[in-house]
Amino acid sequence: MIAGWGVAGVLDQENVDGIGVEYRHSPVVWNLQPMIGFSGSAAEDTSYTFAGLHYPIDLGERWRLSPSLAAGYFDPGGGLSLGGQLEFRSGIEVNYLLSKEWRVAASFTHLSNGGLYDFNPGTETVILSVHYLF
Numbered sequence: 001m002i003a004g005w006g007v008a009g010v011l012d013q014e015n016v017d018g019i020g021v022e023y024r025h026s027p028v029v030w031n032l033q034p035m036i037g038f039s040g041s042a043a044e045d046t047s048y049t050f051a052g053l054h055y056p057i058d059l060g061e062r063w064r065l066s067p068s069l070a071a072g073y074f075d076p077g078g079g080l081s082l083g084g085q086l087e088f089r090s091g092i093e094v095n096y097l098l099s100k101e102w103r104v105a106a107s108f109t110h111l112s113n114g115g116l117y118d119f120n121p122g123t124e125t126v127i128l129s130v131h132y133l134f
Helices: none
Strands: 002-008 016-024 033-041 046-054 063-075 086-097 102-112 123-132
Touching: 002 033, 002 102, 016 046, 016 123, 033 063, 046 086, 063 102, 086 123
Parallel strands: none
Antiparallel strands: 002 016, 002 123, 016 033, 033 046, 046 063, 063 086, 086 102, 102 123
């Protein structure tokens, strides 16, 4: 189980902060980890519910690099507009194993509708998270 805090719009003039939770299953095939998650901002009434895949790459005993791809439902609420409800997320995460049960991580993601809609501004996020391994 993963809990995190992040900021969307880090490369834009308008920033939106929020929180999120994510669950990653153990690798199933080719070391791919299925994931589901939810993130949102209460201040902007914005939310994103997604499902996708992580690909963890061990960089030694404690460090791990993990690219990911996901698709999901985006509700702009009264805040950030990304052009449509179907949005895709691509990202890269680096995390560090603190103990048998805990990791800390930083990730950078891009959220976009991939040109499905006329308006496709996209946004980038930086996320800091804590992972509980069970």
